[in-house]
Amino acid sequence: MSGVKLVYFNGRGKGELIRLTLTYIGLEFEEFYLTEKSEVEKLRADGHLLFQQVPLLEIDGKRIVQSGAILRYLARRGGIYGDNNDESTRIDELFEGSRDFVGPMFGMVFNPEKEVLKHANEKLLPRYLPAFNKVLEETGSGYLVGKSLTLADLGLIEPLLLFVEYLGDQVLTGYPQLQTFYKNMTSNDKIASFLSGPHRKPKNDQAYIDVVNRVWS
Numbered sequence: 121m122s123g124v125k126l127v128y129f130n131g132r133g134k135g136e137l138i139r140l141t142l143t144y145i146g147l148e149f150e151e152f153y154l155t156e157k158s159e160v161e162k163l164r165a166d167g168h169l170l171f172q173q174v175p176l177l178e179i180d181g182k183r184i185v186q187s188g189a190i191l192r193y194l195a196r197r198g199g200i201y202g203d204n205n206d207e208s209t210r211i212d213e214l215f216e217g218s219r220d221f222v223g224p225m226f227g228m229v230f231n232p233e234k235e236v237l238k239h240a241n242e243k244l245l246p247r248y249l250p251a252f253n254k255v256l257e258e259t260g261s262g263y264l265v266g267k268s269l270t271l272a273d274l275g276l277i278e279p280l281l282l283f284v285e286y287l288g289d290q291v292l293t294g295y296p297q298l299q300t301f302y303k304n305m306t307s308n309d310k311i312a313s314f315l316s317g318p319h320r321k322p323k324n325d326q327a328y329i330d331v332v333n334r335v336w337s
């Protein structure tokens with residue numbers, strides 16, 4: 121065991137892309153699932169949660185909070201954060217776009233599915249699918265930045281997986297670059313192993329919702 125530990129819930133939320141990135145860069149990790157309020161209170165009392173929030177990644181004797189900071193740390197460590205400042209900045213732009221694309225879905229975890237999908241269909245999909253498709257068309261490499269996979273690509277596959285899961289792969293109809301991207305990313309060995317492995321969490325299941333309610337109430 122590498123000693124890498126992710127503290128979060130047994131659900132997707134802000135933990136899922138960290139899990140995918142850890143797997144992609146080849147770092148074995150264990151997970152600590154919060155289930156009780158007392159566990160969060162203890163982490164807070166011990167001063168481990170700078171802003172009183174999770175996810176928290178423990179790695180090489182460090183404790184890192186803020187999902188964006190964790191992901192950039194892992195991306196730099198795994199060599200998937202661009203070769204220079206311009207590339208890293210472009211990765212940031214696209215990565216942040218991917219967070220805006222998927223973020224509202226996390227926030228709506230307690231809403232009825234019908235409402236969530238209405239928001240996705242009216243607001244999220246029309247804005248982000250054409251934009252990401254265009255970027256892929258421009259690079260022509262199959263990746264969002266440069267000629268190899270970066271954090272931006274991992275960021276984008278998360279909402280695509282979610283929306284295909286909710287709405288079927290016809291959600292990508294009319295976006296040929298995204299269709300190819302989806303196919304290539306999901307057949308990538310490391311991503312496929314994550315998707316079929318123990319760290320992949322189910323779509324907003326009731327157990328997760330119950331725990332979040334209990335811990336944050």
Ligand SMILES: N[C@@H](CCC(=O)N[C@@H](CS)C(=O)NCC(=O)O)C(=O)O
Binds near residue numbers: 134172174186187336
């Ligand atoms: N900006 C933070 C937000 C983290 C966040 O909102 N975490 C939630 C769980 S998903 C939390 O800890 N909420 C408790 C609180 O804010 O008091 C990040 O991206 O890590």
